[in-house]
Amino acid sequence: AQTVTQSQPEMSVQEAETVTLSCTYDTSESDYYLFWYKQPPSRQMILVIRQEAYKQQNATENRFSVNFQKAAKSFSLKISDSQLGDAAMYFCAYRNYGGSQGNLIFGKGTKLSVKP
Amino acid sequence: DTGVSQDPRHKITKRGQNVTFRCDPISEHNRLYWYRQTLGQGPEFLTYFQNEAQLEKSRLLSDRFSAERPKGSFSTLEIQRTEQGDSAMYLCASSLEVEREAFFGQGTRLTVV
Numbered sequence: 001a002q003t004v005t006q007s008q009p010e011m012s013v014q015e016a017e018t019v020t021l022s023c024t025y026d027t028s029e030s031d032y033y034l035f036w037y038k039q040p041p042s043r044q045m046i047l048v049i050r051q052e053a054y055k056q057q058n059a060t061e062n063r064f065s066v067n068f069q070k071a072a073k074s075f076s077l078k079i080s081d082s083q084l085g086d087a088a089m090y091f092c093a094y095r096n097y098g099g100s101q102g103n104l105i106f107g108k109g110t111k112l113s114v115k116p
Numbered sequence: 117d118t119g120v121s122q123d124p125r126h127k128i129t130k131r132g133q134n135v136t137f138r139c140d141p142i143s144e145h146n147r148l149y150w151y152r153q154t155l156g157q158g159p160e161f162l163t164y165f166q167n168e169a170q171l172e173k174s175r176l177l178s179d180r181f182s183a184e185r186p187k188g189s190f191s192t193l194e195i196q197r198t199e200q201g202d203s204a205m206y207l208c209a210s211s212l213e214v215e216r217e218a219f220f221g222q223g224t225r226l227t228v229v
Contacts, residue, residue, distance in 0.1 A: 004158075006158075037220075042222075043222065044119075044120075044220045044221060044222040044223070045159075045207070045209075045220040046220070047217050047218075047219075050217070091158050091159070093158075103149060103161035103164055103172065103174075104149075104151075104159070104161065104218065105161070106158030106159050106160070107158050108156070108157055108158050109156075109157075109158050
């Protein structure tokens with residue numbers, strides 16, 4: 001069974017600085033997707049960034065980028081120029097590629113605080 | 117259609133009572149998922165539908181839980197004989213295809229007293 005581990009329950013960053021959130025996963029599959037979701041307090045979960053395992057190039061979305069290390073099964077999220085609105089729970093998630101399985105497997109999350 | 121809608125947002129019920137939650141997915145999305153999120157944890161998969169067919173159920177979905185998606189549109193999740201351990205946030209998500217992004221609703225927070 002696939003598992004996702006986020007080893008940092010809480011992280012803090014100064015506004016305008018850069019922070020990296022860690023995620024490792026375990027799977028025997030070669031094709032899969034990895035995601036970072038953001039869940040602000042009392043608000044719905046939104047997708048931050050996604051990575052297809054077959055792509056070697058790391059995904060980037062504006063201030064958000066990932067460091068995908070397939071051999072090490074590592075998928076970290078880097079947030080550059082942190083803003084107060086980035087404060088939220090961040091969840092790393094995994095999903096198998098194709099087939100009938102569509103469910104996401106989530107880590108326990110990292111609570112990110114942004115200091116003004 | 118502005119997104120996935122869940123109703124109610126909050127539900128307080130006495131132990132032993134039955135509760136039902138509703139999820140309205142984004143209209144053209146044929147896949148619908150239910151997750152449960154307890155405090156300090158990530159969401160855990162419960163079940164999912166492709167159109168009206170329930171394709172997978174987690175072992176977390178005990179026989180007190182039942183989900184339906186009649187006509188492949190909205191979905192309901194019913195919990196019978198609620199227990200205190202059922203207290204959680206119940207999240208619904210939908211996607212157009214399995215490879216596409218899943219959009220989440222704001223969830224229904226259940227408190228069993």
